[in-house]
Ligand SMILES: CC(=O)SCCNC(=O)CCNC(=O)[C@H](O)C(C)(C)COP(=O)(O)OP(=O)(O)OC[C@H]1O[C@@H](n2cnc3c(N)ncnc32)[C@H](O)[C@@H]1OP(=O)(O)O
C-alpha cells in the first residue's frame with residue numbers, strides 16, 4: 520500500500536470510471552467517448568442522462584420510452600411539497616435542495632442500505648434527476664408567495680424548469696441555452712461533489728444519502744458555488760473602469776477570483792467557450808454589454824498575471840444572469856445538471872465497490888501523555 524502524501528488528493532487516482540474523460544492538459548472533455556463539443560450539437564440533455572446511466576446513446580425507441588418515464592417521475596411527495604412551502608423564505612436554495620433530496624429518501628421504500636438491485640437503483644436514479652428541478656423551482660415560487668403549478672410531462676427538462684420558475688413556457692432559444700448548459704455540466708470525473716457521493720455510497724449507504732452529500736459538497740465557493748461568487752464579484756466591482764484596480768487588490772491580498780483556475784485543466788476549460796458564446800449572444804440581445812465586458816477583462820488579467828483560465832463557473836454566471844434567473848439559483852442549476860453524473864457515478868461505484876479510506880499524515884504529539892486532572896488543565 521502506497522503511503523505517499525498528496526494534499527487534497529491532487530493527482531491521486533482513487534477509482535476507475537468509464538463515464539467522463541477529463542483531459543486537463545489538452546482541455547478536452549468527453550462522456551463515454553463523445554466529445555462535449557459534438558454532444559451539444561447533436562444531442563439534448565435527455566440523451567445525455569440516458570448515455571450516462573446506460574453507457575451508450577439511445578436509439579429512437581429507447582429515447583422515447585426513457586423520456587416518457589423521466590417526465591412522468593416529476594411529481595413530488597406531498598410531505599416534500601409541504602416542506603418547500605414552509606421552509607424559511609430566506610433559506611439558501613442549496614440547503615433547501617439538499618434537505619429536499621434527503622426527504623425524498625424518506626418517502627421511497629425502495630431506498631435501502633446496501634448495494635441494492637441495479638434495475639431498482641436505476642429507477643431511483645432517474646426519479647432523483649427528474650425531481651431535483653421541481654424542488655428548486657417550487658421552493659423559489661413558494662418563497663415569492665406564488666402558487667405551485669402542477670408538474671407537466673409535455674416539456675423537456677430545461678423547458679420544464681424554466682416553466683416552473685417563470686410560470687410560462689420558455690422560448691426555444693432559452694430552452695436550448697439551458698439545455699447546452701445542462702449538457703456540459705452533466706459529469707466531470709472525480710470532482711469534489713462526485714467524490715463525496717462515491718465516498719458516501721461506498722459505505723453501502725443509499726443513493727439519496729449519496730446525492731445529499733454531493734449537493735452539500737457542490738455548494739462551496741471553491742466548487743459549484745463559484746458561479747454565484749462571480750456575479751457577487753461583478754456587482755461589487757460595479758463599473759468597467761474599476762476592474763483592474765479591484766483584481767490587483769484581490770491578488771495583492773492573495774484572495775481568490777471566483778470562476779478562475781482549475782485543479783485539472785492547465786489550459787482552457789473546454790466548457791467555458793460554449794458558455795462564453797451563449798453569454799455573448801444573450802448580452803447582444805439584451806443590449807447590456809457591461810457585465811460581459813467586465814468578465815472578459817477579468818479573464819484577460821488573470822491569464823496575463825497568473826496564467827490561469829476561466830473555468831465552467833465563470834461564464835455560466837453571465838448566461839444564467841442574462842436568462843433572468845435569480846443569482847442564488849445558479850448553484851442549484853449546476854446541481855440539477857450534475858445530478859445526471861452523480862447518480863451515474865453512484866451506480867458505477869456500486870457495481871464494483873470498495874470502501875474509501877485514505878490515510879492522514881498525523882501531526883499531533885508523537886508520545887502519549889497522562890491525562891491531567893480537570894483542576895490542573
Ligand atoms: C465547477 C468547479 O468546481 S470549477 C472551480 C470553481 N472554483 C472557483 O472558481 C474558485 C476559484 N478557484 C480556486 O479556488 C482554485 O483555482 C481551485 C479551487 C478551483 C483549484 O485549486 P487548487 O488546484 O487546489 O489550486 P490552489 O488553490 O492551490 O492554487 C494554486 C495557486 O494558484 C492560485 N490560484 C488558483 N486559483 C486562483 C484564483 N481563482 N484566483 C487567484 N489565485 C488563484 C493560488 O492562489 C495558488 O497560488 P500560490 O501557489 O502562489 O499560492
Ligand SMILES: O=C([O-])CC(=O)C(=O)O
Pocket residue numbers: 706707708709710711782783830831
Ligand atoms: O472537476 C472539478 O474539479 C471541478 C469541475 O470543473 C466540475 O466539477 O465540473
